[in-house]
Amino acid sequence: MASASERKPWDSSNLRKYCLNFEEIPRLPFDDPRVDELISSNPVIIEGSNLVKSATDKWNLEYIERHMGVTTNTVYLSRNHKFKYFDDKKIQSRTNPRGVEFSPPMRKVEMKVEEFMKKLREWKRGDERLYMQQSLTAAVGPNIVQDFVGFNWKWINAKQKTHCWGKLTSNLLYVSMEGNVTPCHYDEQENFFAQVYGYKRCILFSPDQFQCMYPYPVHHPHDRQSMVDLERPDHTRFPRFKDAKGVEAVIGPGDVLYIPIYWWHHIESLMRLGPTITINFWYKAGPTTIEYPLKDHQKVSIMRNIEKMLLEVLQDPREVGPLLRNMVLGRFD
Numbered sequence: 001m002a003s004a005s006e007r008k009p010w011d012s013s014n015l016r017k018y019c020l021n022f023e024e025i026p027r028l029p030f031d032d033p034r035v036d037e038l039i040s041s042n043p044v045i046i047e048g049s050n051l052v053k054s055a056t057d058k059w060n061l062e063y064i065e066r067h068m069g070v071t072t073n074t075v076y077l078s079r080n081h082k083f084k085y086f087d088d089k090k091i092q093s094r095t096n097p098r099g100v101e102f103s104p105p106m107r108k109v110e111m112k113v114e115e116f117m118k119k120l121r122e123w124k125r126g127d128e129r130l131y132m133q134q135s136l137t138a139a140v141g142p143n144i145v146q147d148f149v150g151f152n153w154k155w156i157n158a159k160q161k162t163h164c165w166g167k168l169t170s171n172l173l174y175v176s177m178e179g180n181v182t183p184c185h186y187d188e189q190e191n192f193f194a195q196v197y198g199y200k201r202c203i204l205f206s207p208d209q210f211q212c213m214y215p216y217p218v219h220h221p222h223d224r225q226s227m228v229d230l231e232r233p234d235h236t237r238f239p240r241f242k243d244a245k246g247v248e249a250v251i252g253p254g255d256v257l258y259i260p261i262y263w264w265h266h267i268e269s270l271m272r273l274g275p276t277i278t279i280n281f282w283y284k285a286g287p288t289t290i291e292y293p294l295k296d297h298q299k300v301s302i303m304r305n306i307e308k309m310l311l312e313v314l315q316d317p318r319e320v321g322p323l324l325r326n327m328v329l330g331r332f333d
């Protein structure tokens with residue numbers, strides 16, 4: 001019988017079941033030269049970087065509650081376990097004059113950290129689930145500022161330089177309930193995803209899986225999210241999804257997952273294993289050198305620009321699909 005320290009902290013009963021099988025994301029020590037060979041076009045879990053050691057050593061919910069400071073924090077509430085992000089600027093935008101109906105799947109409230117933690121402690125089945133997603137700024141308490149200052153900036157600044165990324169735009173602090181799911185989406189920034197407390201399962205798909213992932217239209221509030229429900233995929237509407245090839249890993253305290261720009265990612269806090277705390281490091285993309293053949297993420301960016309331009313000229317989002325269909329059907333086969 002493995003001792004408590006060697007016993008695996010989780011097993012398959014903590015993971016949600018999906019119809020796809022996934023390859024494992026490689027795990028490498030931070031000083032392994034293969035890390036830099038993988039970065040910028042492949043995900044990789046980097047071990048032993050001590051990137052957020054000042055946090056993994058001390059942070060838990062009690063510490064966050066005591067030191068988060070007096071400002072309110074952004075908390076999402078969902079009636080189910082899915083926290084499907086939506087861009088509220090796209091709900092009643094001028095290019096959506098007829099208000100194509102959209103019912104947000106979750107709601108956003110500003111909460112003091114004490115209130116958030118109280119709701120977490122008193123949560124019972126049937127209550128709305130909570131997910132705090134707060135940008136780490138100087139407004140947090142002095143202890144957390146101190147821990148932030150103590151991150152391994154030497155290591156991550158060197159990574160930013162080696163890979164010619166743009167500036168660090170934000171560090172988001174995620175405090176999630178067990179079992180919460182962030183459905184599959186991509187971001188337009190490079191991401192070092194540092195796990196501080198608890199375990200998260202991360203399922204990633206490359207940008208070249210675009211045809212299998214069926215993203216919402218760019219003008220839709222769920223822009224950048226996949227329309228496919230990983231738990232109950234509609235194989236009639238999304239026939240190519242069954243061919244999607246994903247990679248996955250469960251990350252724990254001290255692990256840093258590199259999520260390359262434009263890579264699809266689904267993130268779940270393991271079930272029945274308690275709350276999770278993560279800090280992300282979002283970087284602007286580096287300069288785009290145009291070399292042929294174009295990379296798949298560059299084609300995603302081109303498709304996004306075409307949809308944006310069409311919306312600008314057509315104005316009515318309902319005309320974008322028909323025009324694109326008329327333009328390609330039977331003409332480029």
Ligand SMILES: O=C(O)C(=O)C[C@H](CCCc1ccccc1)C(=O)O
Pocket residue numbers: 085133174181182185187191193265267268278280
């Ligand atoms: O760090 C990342 O990129 C993640 O996706 C982390 C994810 C929460 C992200 C919430 C969100 C989704 C879409 C747009 C902006 C924000 C998690 O850890 O649950």
Ligand SMILES: [Zn+2]
Pocket residue numbers: 185186187265
């Ligand atoms: Zn994301």
